[in-house]
Amino acid sequence: MNPDMSARRVARAAAITRPAGTEAPRRAGSTALALAVVLSVLIAAVAPVRGQTLPPTTFADLVDQVGDAVVNITTSSVVASRSGPQPQVPEGSPLEDFFNDFLNRQNPDQQARRSQALGSGFVISEDGFIVTNNHVIEGADEITVEFRSGIELDAELVGTDPNTDIALLKVTSDAPLPFVPFGDSDAIRVGDWVMAMGNPLGQGFSVSVGVVSARERALSGTYDDFIQTDAAINRGNSGGPLFNLDGEVIGVNTAILSPNGGSIGIGFSMAANVVSGVVDQLQEFGETRRGWLGVRIQDVTADIAEGLQLSEARGALVTDVPDGPARDAGIEVGDVILSFDGTEIEDTRELVRIVGDSGVGETVRMRVFRDGETQTLLVTLGRRETAEGASATAPEGLPAQPSGGEVLGMELMPLTDELRQQLGADGVAEGLVIESVDPQSDAAEKGLEPGDIITEVGQQPVATVDAFQTRVTEARDAGQKSILLLIRRAGNPRFVALSIEENS
Numbered sequence: 001m002n003p004d005m006s007a008r009r010v011a012r013a014a015a016i017t018r019p020a021g022t023e024a025p026r027r028a029g030s031t032a033l034a035l036a037v038v039l040s041v042l043i044a045a046v047a048p049v050r051g052q053t054l055p056p057t058t059f060a061d062l063v064d065q066v067g068d069a070v071v072n073i074t075t076s077s078v079v080a081s082r083s084g085p086q087p088q089v090p091e092g093s094p095l096e097d098f099f100n101d102f103l104n105r106q107n108p109d110q111q112a113r114r115s116q117a118l119g120s121g122f123v124i125s126e127d128g129f130i131v132t133n134n135h136v137i138e139g140a141d142e143i144t145v146e147f148r149s150g151i152e153l154d155a156e157l158v159g160t161d162p163n164t165d166i167a168l169l170k171v172t173s174d175a176p177l178p179f180v181p182f183g184d185s186d187a188i189r190v191g192d193w194v195m196a197m198g199n200p201l202g203q204g205f206s207v208s209v210g211v212v213s214a215r216e217r218a219l220s221g222t223y224d225d226f227i228q229t230d231a232a233i234n235r236g237n238s239g240g241p242l243f244n245l246d247g248e249v250i251g252v253n254t255a256i257l258s259p260n261g262g263s264i265g266i267g268f269s270m271a272a273n274v275v276s277g278v279v280d281q282l283q284e285f286g287e288t289r290r291g292w293l294g295v296r297i298q299d300v301t302a303d304i305a306e307g308l309q310l311s312e313a314r315g316a317l318v319t320d321v322p323d324g325p326a327r328d329a330g331i332e333v334g335d336v337i338l339s340f341d342g343t344e345i346e347d348t349r350e351l352v353r354i355v356g357d358s359g360v361g362e363t364v365r366m367r368v369f370r371d372g373e374t375q376t377l378l379v380t381l382g383r384r385e386t387a388e389g390a391s392a393t394a395p396e397g398l399p400a401q402p403s404g405g406e407v408l409g410m411e412l413m414p415l416t417d418e419l420r421q422q423l424g425a426d427g428v429a430e431g432l433v434i435e436s437v438d439p440q441s442d443a444a445e446k447g448l449e450p451g452d453i454i455t456e457v458g459q460q461p462v463a464t465v466d467a468f469q470t471r472v473t474e475a476r477d478a479g480q481k482s483i484l485l486l487i488r489r490a491g492n493p494r495f496v497a498l499s500i501e502e503n504s
Helices: 003-017 024-049 060-069 094-106 272-285 302-308 325-329 348-357 417-422 465-477
Strands: 070-081 111-123 129-133 142-146 152-154 156-161 166-170 193-198 206-217 226-229 241-243 249-256 267-271 296-299 316-320 336-340 363-370 373-380 405-407 410-414 432-437 453-457 482-489 492-499
Touching: 060 070, 060 193, 060 241, 070 129, 070 193, 111 193, 129 249, 129 272, 156 272, 166 272, 193 226, 193 249, 226 249, 249 272, 267 272, 296 348, 296 492, 302 482, 302 492, 316 492, 325 373, 336 348, 405 465, 410 465, 453 465, 465 482
Parallel strands: none
Antiparallel strands: 070 111, 070 142, 111 129, 129 166, 142 152, 156 166, 193 206, 193 241, 206 226, 226 267, 241 249, 249 267, 296 316, 316 336, 336 363, 363 373, 405 410, 410 432, 432 453, 453 482, 482 492
């Protein structure tokens, strides 16, 4: 029966059954009250039918469902120990390293002691694979896993991924172990209920609940994709699971934002869709094998998009192409990567994650914007772990440079051998070095500094001040409001769009 129709029938019945000619003023109040009670009951019954989710009255059933798969992790390692009185130096003080070095020289034969640390984790398979944080087990000589039943098992380390702070352990048990599945962290919404479990401050198994406060948070890592929650996460909760109401792990509790080390309602869990991919590789290879494109990139801002004549500010702007898959595929400095393997790219963070999740040796299509047009390139990905640490070599043959001058509020001079050495720019063949910047100029506002090297203007190599000025004039004649510069600072390239309007 339609609940709204039922409410109307109740209302009509109340009006019909009211006795005619009786003392209406006194009885009308009680009839209205009865009607209001009936309607409130009907509305409460209708709410779930209309798709409204009511808050859970208890999480006890969920705890019973998943609790046995959550474990406490204790690690121990041997560290040096000093005897006798020690100077009291505040932790983090600049003098701390000085005193430690001094005491190490004075007492080289230090006694060893065993240090312990606590954390959390969860079982993901009945044969004993366990997920936790890398920082929980880092440097450990022994790892012990304690289940809620009180059983303790020794664990061996399968593999780690410091980039996502994930580690995979393995225990051996005579009986199948209770385990929990990963859920789809992309399906979680801000405001959804979540439950965190773990071993806060070494107090044993503990549960806290809250909601998802935000998604896709980035802290400091290249592959960061954190779920922010106000469910309490304290020291010792690291490595523990964050559950949705279906008992699926949608995050691994990793970090908190706090002025005092305790929970203030700002906790971060690495998204399960990132963790599950890492875990699969650690299970198969004992290490991660991420795809590698081989470019340096930056986000496309509105003024950079205008300088490139790009219709919208999105994509990843290529600032450097060393030897590698990207160069082999024909990618050039100044290209804007708009899509990768069929996925539209909004910013650099998204591109890095998608490339990292792609298979090593896989050939994918990539759409780029170049010189006002789009084109499709095929690139065969390398392996990031193998490529890390490779350095670019300096090109041979350095042209002679003429004198300097001023353009767009910057005093410039050509890059010489002496300046190249001073600025650590061995890999830069030519360019203009900024000597000074007018504090009232757009260049100063955009953060350009003395010592920056300008290698391209308007996506063309530049070696002289005259060439720089010519590019600016050409851009003005073409009706552009800004011009794109490629600069290098401490070896890192990035694009900057400077205003070229006459009144700027």
